[in-house]
Amino acid sequence: MQKVKSFLKSWEFFLILLLVAMCVVFKITDASRIAAGLQKKPIFYFANVVRSMRPYFLYSFMTLGMMLILAMGDIDISVGAIGTLSVVTLGVTYNRLAGSAEGGSPMALVAALAACLLVGALCGALNGFLVTRFKELFPMIITLATQLFFRGFSYLIIGGDTLTFKDPTFKSLSNLNQLLKFGDLQVPISIPIYLVLAVVFYFWLHRTGNGRKIFAIGTNASATYYSGVRVDKIKFWCFVIAGFMSAVTGIFFVGNSSSSVKADIMDGYHMYAIAAAVLGGFSTDGGKGSVIGATISLVIFGVVKFGLGTLFGFPDSAVNLSVGVILILSVLGPNLVEDIQNRRKVAQRRAETARLNAAKA
């Protein structure tokens, strides 16, 4: 009973309510649009929504990395650019190794993927090194600098060109964009892969000592340090993991782009990752948040963007306003509730004091 009560008070429960409420609004809109003759067939039904989550789960892996950083009270805005540099490495390495081999070379692809993930981790390591070595600088500024560096470096390597690959081996990356068919249901392959990783992250972050140390750092880094935790080491590795997850995101992005690589991709993806993590309960203050919350948030943002774009006719450039509105409300909401509760308490005490004073007199 106690467990149920605390669940009903939890942030995750609120997010589920928000998701359900949005689905209801969209479902009603869908039905009324059909009734009004504005569309021929339903748009907002389960199979269609699941299938359309694909673009919004591209950055889900990046969100997992971002959770670690935010839990420590830091921020990393270079994750999008790390993804770009990683996939540029992927493309260039594959071209170099496979050369003009007939039908492509699977070995070259494995090596190129390894290089891609390694570069992602190395970029993260650079961030981690700078953040732990130069504590007087905000991580925001450091990762702003490395972001510009990584993106500039990507342009230096391949310029404004698109690297395209015609051979079937490299094209097999398009499989990452596949839809798994279960009857009428088409599930983007990134969703089950994300869920597996999310379970791993969940147990690591919330169920192991090392994971709890990450939250402890975010709550009070000095206290954590003086209680014997090697703060810098943990920080460093969290940035490495965030970089690695960006490279993973990048590989999925290549699959999504018909197996082509460009230097301007994933611009702004760090914002999507941060937004999903923050709505999931993480904050730049550190010390809180949950993998489950962030996962629900990914779905919320996907659903609201899909609904606004298809049912409300929002242009693609405007759907992000929903992210802003939801974020502000979700951050302000709890604060407002707390504020009102505090005021009520103060008013009660005043009234009580006044009553006592009156009684004395």
Add this chain to the structure above:
Amino acid sequence: MKKILALVLAMMLVLSVSAAFAEKAGEGITIGVVYKQSGNPYFQAGVTGFEEAAGELGFEFMHDGPDDGSSDGQIRIIENYIAQGVDVLCVSANDPAALVDVCNEARAAGIKVISWDAKVDAEGRDLDVEPASAKVIGVTQLDSLVNSIGGEGQIAILSAMATAPNQNLWISFIKEALESGDEKYAKIELVDTVYGDDEYTKSFNETQGLLDKYPDLKGIIVPTTVGGPAVSKCIQDAGRDVKVTGLTLASDMKEFIDAGIADETFLWNPIDLGYASSYAAVAMAKGNFTGAVGEKLECGRLGELEVTESDDGGSILFLNKLNSFTKDTVDAWVDIL
């Protein structure tokens, strides 16, 4: 009696309305238009082409483009259109390769895919709609200049990079026309081809060189937008009576067209592109046009157009009509191109 009369009248009304609807070929068809970037006046003009055709054919269309001109933004928009169940997609691709997979998914779902203005690679589309073939682009500029200089005299070409494939193709068709023995080119002499590398200063200096070297030069063809204003400015400063034509932006060339340095310059017409794409889309959705090479398509005010084979192996529909900027028309295009 009154009731019967009312009933008859009502039935006539219904019939006439449905007859009016039945006349329109595109009734009930929905087209999803995707362009490179939202807020770009070039594509806003393209949308007016779709609007014009929608008025004639009665189809419905939605249009959108990403604000950052990215391919993944276009993929998002296409996914939304697939989810909404459009009948045809008309895409101006930010990247010909990146959209292939999502376009093929759309085709697997029974949606026809047309690229317009900027192609989707051949394996991901049913048809590409483009302004004009290389031959028409080359010869249109030549004919306009020949007209401007009274059919007689020396001309030169200022191109972009010496290696620019498009420009070289157009120039080869200009040369082919001049050597074809056609009567109207008999007194025209192409004396030189120089390269301004799409840089303003280099284009200006190369023009100065041409003017010094050929005192009787009558005209210059500039098949590159950067070169147009540079060449015109150079001629204006030198005070020479040399005419310019070429592929230029209306906004770049307005002052030189008004000053009489250029009588007529050209560029694509996004309105016509949208208009023709609409006709192709409706015909495809109706199933009486597949976009195969050799097929003919009735395109409203643009007349009958024929599908030819594109150099990437796919099929392409050329409008073969360039947008001409003259003293009378340039003002209308200044804010668009």
